[in-house]
Amino acid sequence: MKKTHIVMLVCIAITVAVLLAFMGKVTTYETIASAKEKQGKTVTVIAKLDTATLYYDPTKNPNYLTFEAVDTLGDRMKVAYYYEKPYDMEKSERVVLKGKMENGVFEIKKKDGILVKCPSKYKDDMEVAKKNLETTSN
């Protein structure tokens, strides 16, 4: 066997090992109910923000945000996030949350643990555009 072939095999073996290690680290998409069952395990939940429960007071603590999230099955959970409130979070149509359930609260300790999906921001969503059009036409 050629030396280059040996190098290739070694590299491929490393790649496979790296990818297997990666697959061990990925989180899974869960519903709120199944996230509650998996206490202490980092999971990803897609849910809707209940704007009425949003609490963020930067004058008291700019690094603390809590709210309740509801998923499509109607389950509800408390969420705590230790960074600033993402801009326009109130207007999100859904939020992608990555964290773990601890003592009944979904704790998010990474900055990128909240991904806000806004219908209008950065994207051309025609639904919102349509609303704008209807208001301008009135």
Added chain:
Amino acid sequence: MKYIGENLLPGKIGHFFIVLSLVASLVATIAFFIANKQKLSELKQSWLNIARIAFLLETISVVSIFIVLYYIISHHLFEYKYAWQHSDKKLQFKYLLSCFWEGQEGSFLLWSFWHCVLGWAIIWKAKKTVHKEWEAGVMTVISFAQFCLATMVLGIYFWGNKVGSNPFALLRNEMDAPIFQKADYLNFIKDGNGLNTLLQNYWMVIHPPVLFLGFASVVVPFGYAFAGLMNKKHDWIKPALPWASFSAAALGAGIMLGAMWAYESLNFGGYWAWDPVENASLVPWLTLVAGLHTNLIYKHSGHSLRATYFFYIISFVLVLYSTYLTRSGILGDASVHAFTDLGMNWQLLLFILVFLLPSLWMFFKQYKTIPTIHKEENIWSREFWMFIGSLVLGLSGFIIILITSLPALNKIINHFSFLKQIFKNTFAQPEDAVFTHNQIQIFVAIIIGILTGFSQYLKYKDTTKEYLRKRIVLPIIISLLIAFAIVVFGKVNYTHKGYGFMIAIHVAIFSSVYAIIGNAGYIWTALKGRLKSAGASITHIGFGLILLGILISSGKKSILSWNKTGIAVFEKTEQEDPAENTTLFKGIKTDMGKYMVTYVKDTFNTHDRKRYYEIDFAPKNGRKGFKIYPDIIKNNKGEGFTPNPDAKHYLTQDIFVYITSFKNDDAEEDTTDFRNIETKVGDTIYYNNGFIVLNKTTVNPTEKKNKYAENENAIFIDMNVVSKEGSSFAAYPGIAIDYKTSSLRHIPDTVLAENLIINFNKVTDNKQGKIEIGIKENKSLTSFLTLKVLKFPMIKLLWLGVIIMVIGFLISFTHRMKQMKS
């Protein structure tokens, strides 16, 4: 119904040119294909002429579509959906072009435009060089790619399937709203939806064109490889080589301009986040650079031709795949900036397959006949180590793209029920997505840096050990010393991810310094400073600088706005409670590490719809301070705000500030002064809405440790503010005195709910325990902002590296182009 006031002519012209471009590119494809197959030179020439005319028509069409669309946008013809959706009348002139690439249609056109330019460059070059016979083959591929791109903007339904999305579609045909039942509906559409505020940035005017030039140019090396397989001839590697350099330059510059845009105007606080959209453009660059190196290997030693075929094919396929990822909406839950779905998913998939399948089929069918050398590579040869480098780059790209493809994997799992049963779940990003990439890619950086440093000293085929030893030892020693100095004196101690990762960073710093020194040394000793032929070495120096800049600026990136005032939600450790934000009240100095920071004022600029905040940084050591002006743009699409960071650039570091939340109350100006009251502990003092009880004084209280420094003595007064409504608030104003200089510093406290600032002014009579308290009652206290302040040391190295790398690639490009003439 007959509509009033519509200007339909531009749209009709636009439609005509779209159809013409579709037909012309198809004719060009066929004619170039036939010309490529013709053996007789006369016939070949006449087919070539037909093909060139078709390609000229195609070019005219694409340019015309551009002009018409520009006319529609710049004249605010809102009867066209594209103009209405992506622009408005208030838009500044310089951003009119950005409207093109806010939508998918415009960015496809941009791509198409660059194919035209590249196509003519190839036709023109082919006449002048010895590699004439490759024109027809390469142009077949480019013309066909043009045909595919033309279908993307076609906007016609075939058997119920939408083919492409037309930029000249009329608003009233695309949307179902009651106003379109009025013949004079245009009178009611006063303005367009506007360009997204994030794209109203000068980087966004230049980043997309350069990036798309990069994407478009990958078709050229692919075209040569494809033509090579069609013609079963392999001498295309010479003319393809400069184009691969050019492509690496354009794509590299495009990606890094995007990184600069992110750094300058996005608010994740950095230039790279391993976002799927970023990864999707990086991976083709990695495989292309791998292909460029195997191409060189084949040219000089006859090895690695198969690898070159593979890398060039896969690079273009990866460009198409990244198009699919970013435009299909599949990344919706994984990326912060992908396009939304236009309902063209199957078309985008087909775009990949139509290039992938034939090229792979030909590649494997001819695999055995592609020349290869059965003799083993010498371990003392340049080609051996270059090949390993290419392999590592390729595998690095492979790993990144697989991780990035998780959402695509989910889609496949959801599509097949048996897979659903096996996996049970769909997969999301790991908890620490960024570190997942970093901990893999740091090893790639180490290997590539070291290979870059020494492989140039090796000669193709064989190198005498004596020669190598003489040349290689000195650069290693110098690099070790420099890297040691950087790590020790620069204090690169990134321990957040454990000591293993910190050591990996240190090794990577050596490796990147070695890449720089090794190649600088090579220019000096082996090339005797002849820069014209030093393209590769210059590129490598740039690459080394990029690595070094990334390692230092990210490894030593620090957050200056550690919150010291907030209430600890739970026990604080850096890991558990990052506390990255600090809130500033207007006019009140706040302690931030080396600086005292004040939110001075804010002003609204009607011209660009931005509110600028003036933040004053006063260094505690008495040096000259500076001001930073981050801003907030009011969004035009829907409601809401977008923050825009600002940075103070120094040669050795950037201080980077962005606003994470804010509240303005312009009604009241800050005019009131402190009211000073002499009192003593145990007394009660009054303010407008209640009274304050002074409970006791404490000297150097441990629970207030974060408010005063090691070398200070601090006295705090424990007081209760009781409002008329009966609410009670605790307040602890204090003073701190420096041991040595005996300079005095006030530590005021605020009670927001009561709009109170309480200052402990001084001790007036020590014996009787008399003290002076200052009280300020002010409505303007309600103006505050929360910000994040980051420090990026040596980030200039990264940008410098990018510039040098691109220059290096371009030197190689021109140098090799000249070589072909002879």
